[in-house]
Amino acid sequence: MMARTQNVRxxxxxxxxxxxxxxxxxxxxxxxxxxxxxFETCAPCHGDMGTGDVEIDAPAIAGLPQWYIEAxxxxxxxxxxxxxxxxxxxxxxxxxxxxxxxDGDIPSVAEYVAGLPATxxxxxxxxxxxxxxxxxxxxxxxxxxxxxxxxELLWAPPIVQLNDWYLVxxxxxxxxxxxxxDPADIWGQQMRINTFALDDQAMADVIAYVQTLR
Amino acid sequence: MIERxxxxxxxxxxxxxxxxxxxxxxxxxxxFAAEGMLFWLVWKFRERPxxxxxxxxxxxxxxxxxxxWPHALVLVCDVFIVIGxxxxxxxxxxxxxxxxxxxxxxxxxxxxxxQHPGPDNELDTxxxxxxxxxxxxxxxxxxxxxxxxxxxxxxxxxxxxxxxQDALPGRSITGWFEATMTGEHDIxxxxxxxxxxxxxxxxxxxxxxxxxxxWVAANSNSTTP
Ligand SMILES: [Cu+2]
Numbered sequence: 193m194m195a196r197t198q199n200v201r202x203x204x205x206x207x208x209x210x211x212x213x214x215x216x217x218x219x220x221x222x223x224x225x226x227x228x229x230x231f232e233t234c235a236p237c238h239g240d241m242g243t244g245d246v247e248i249d250a251p252a253i254a255g256l257p258q259w260y261i262e263a264x265x266x267x268x269x270x271x272x273x274x275x276x277x278x279x280x281x282x283x284x285x286x287x288x289x290x291x292x293x294x295d296g297d298i299p300s301v302a303e304y305v306a307g308l309p310a311t312x313x314x315x316x317x318x319x320x321x322x323x324x325x326x327x328x329x330x331x332x333x334x335x336x337x338x339x340x341x342x343x344e345l346l347w348a349p350p351i352v353q354l355n356d357w358y359l360v361x362x363x364x365x366x367x368x369x370x371x372x373x374d375p376a377d378i379w380g381q382q383m384r385i386n387t388f389a390l391d392d393q394a395m396a397d398v399i400a401y402v403q404t405l406r
Numbered sequence: 407m408i409e410r411x412x413x414x415x416x417x418x419x420x421x422x423x424x425x426x427x428x429x430x431x432x433x434x435x436x437x438f439a440a441e442g443m444l445f446w447l448v449w450k451f452r453e454r455p456x457x458x459x460x461x462x463x464x465x466x467x468x469x470x471x472x473x474x475w476p477h478a479l480v481l482v483c484d485v486f487i488v489i490g491x492x493x494x495x496x497x498x499x500x501x502x503x504x505x506x507x508x509x510x511x512x513x514x515x516x517x518x519x520x521q522h523p524g525p526d527n528e529l530d531t532x533x534x535x536x537x538x539x540x541x542x543x544x545x546x547x548x549x550x551x552x553x554x555x556x557x558x559x560x561x562x563x564x565x566x567x568x569x570x571q572d573a574l575p576g577r578s579i580t581g582w583f584e585a586t587m588t589g590e591h592d593i594x595x596x597x598x599x600x601x602x603x604x605x606x607x608x609x610x611x612x613x614x615x616x617x618x619x620x621w622v623a624a625n626s627n628s629t630t631p
Contacts, residue, residue, distance in 0.1 A: 233601075236601060274517075274538075275538045275539075276538065277512075277519040277521075277536040277537070277538055278536075280514055280515075280556065283514055283515070283516065283517040283519075283538065284514075284515050284516060284602065286517070287516045287517070287602035287605040287606065288601075288602060290605050291605065
């Protein structure tokens, strides 16, 4: 009899504990540990080490700067990317960004991704790097830098370490207005202007040149 | 009764709720009758001092009656349910009223995109209006929709319309609806379609003629596919 009452008491206490814990979740502390945990959502598409997956158009985000990742995740949430009917990859990414809905989620996961080693995936397109070099020196260098590593002051991301198919796809997105067309997207608009003069071949060429900067 | 919890906003929402209610009441009645009977019998024939709990094999005629009669009555209820179902199926799926407008609804991981016919009211013309996660329609007009999927199975569900139709890659499925009231409501995906299924939600904007015309005019040139 004694043992039984004790058991009942113990289970009641346990239940109460669980109930209290469920009603009162301790807010997670932002930082690398939370970032690592959150990244489990991202890994099925971007890969365990953020190396990307061409099958689902997910780029190699490993080692992108934290400020840029944060800005893009907020951009996805605000509908600056992923709200265009034919931009299927971004339509997939936008809901993923929407899941980062607590204070500190975005900085934490961005910090974690920024800390992963950049992968510099192999080239897959066959642009003419020579033709692209001129274009790059005339236009892109001002913001993305002579080494393609970007410029935080101009909000321009590094582009050397990303997949070439992804970069061309984004240039097309800018040109078609799937990205950088939202009046609230100040930095995207600045980038967009540079794509109006580029046809698909010119895009492949300039990206082929970007790949030689590694 | 159901409309107290979820508004009925399409011409056939009431019929569907009626059918759900019919099934719930008939099945519910027999559920409670059968459970009540079961517990009453368990209690009545329980073990008592001087009497063991009894087991009835149910072969005697006067006992079997308790099975056959309710069975017959349940079958009669089934007939009512079948008739009700066929009538609603006929109203919603078998008839296709003449459309005032046709739209295309496309599901993809994980968003709904909508192709509105634009100012000329013709689908697949250059003035079509494309939107993501926002469907704009006019109240009291019959809409045909062509439902498609770009990748996996999805299901187009508008709870206030009581509509839920699967979208299959490779097929264009035609259906219809007519809204009875203006308002802004939820659209959801009702078929597991991958990691983002839970956030594959959109909104439907049911507008009066003036509002809708204004929306069409404001958006006719701003979007491209
Ligand atoms: Cu879906």
